[in-house]
Amino acid sequence: MEQVRAALEARQVAIYFAAIAVGALVGLTVPTASALEFAINPALAVMLFVTFLQVPLAELGAALRNTRFLGALLATNFVVMPAVTAVLVQFLPYDPMLRLAVLFVLLTPCIDYVVTFTHLGRGDARLLLAATPALLLLQIGLLPVYLRLVLGGDASGLVQPGPFIHAFVWLIAAPLVLAGAVQLWAQRAASGVRAATAFGLLPVPATALVLFLVLASVMPRIGEASAAALTAAPIYVAYAILAPVIGWLVARNLRLEPRAIRAVSFSAATRNSLVVLPLAFAIPGGVPTLPAVIVTQTIIELVSELLYVRWIPRLSTKLPQ
Secondary structure, three states, rough: OOOHHHHHHHHHHHHHHHHHHHHHHHHOOOOOOOHHHHHHHHHHHHHHHHHHHOHHHHHHHHHOOOOOHHHHHHHHHHHHHHHHHHHHHHOOOOOOOHHHHHHHOOOOOOOOHHHHHHOOOOHHHHHHHHHHHHHHHHHHHHHHHHHHHHOOHHHHHHHOHHHHHHHHHHHHHHHHHHHHHHHHOOOEEEEEEEHHHHHOHHHHHHHHOOOOHHHHHHHHHHHHOOHHHHHHHHHHHHHHHHEEEEEEEHHHHHHOHHHHHHHHHHHHHHOOOHHHHHHHHHHOOOOOOOHHHHHHHHHHHEEEHHHHHHHHHHHHHHOOO
């Protein structure tokens, strides 16, 4: 099994690009592909379960006591990157719905598959996993504040906590508890070891499945509001380039160790698009513009993540010490 796992990990980038290409093709050519959206959250839960299983969960308590890491992570996501985002949206046309969609996604740090990509990119997934409750609670509280500051008016009333809490329970807490149970089982029985080893083959296939489902189910919505999506795309590309470097610089200046620096870099670059997508459908008059603009960020981010897993570990050789 170790040989199979090694082969999958060695070919993961090619597998992910293939999943993205096939998903996009299905989304554009199969009229009923959008119905696959119902499978995204279950697939995400499976992906996170097998990812969490690779992380020594017994060490999470020690990770929470790493105040330097938490400080770097929270400063990056809730001070530095919101300031960068506020500047970037000024380059958009003055269309409140367009700006709202971009702010929704760029102001909310990811709490789910960022753990997977951090693990794949040789970052400290354990530290990032331990910090997900703080990331979730702060974005629920601060998103209305940021929207009011940037957009003014009653923007804060547009954000409801329900989708965030639902995502945390089913995409973070439930897979985490299940992974902990399997790890405990593996410590006590040979059958648990065999199960954990078998599950260890799944991170790459599970991530590929998520990429396929996202692209297949959301591509039709891109077409419904293509002008708005194309207008937002350069902002997302700029964010994807700037964010990991900014996160890396903040973490390095706080003298974190390399794996923790990579975790902050991944977190800065990865946004909560799949969690905020339900918010888009709850905004009066928001469809199809909000979903299309948010999904555009998802596509750009997923492609970027495949580059990050190779590039972020090498940042230390690219930037001056």
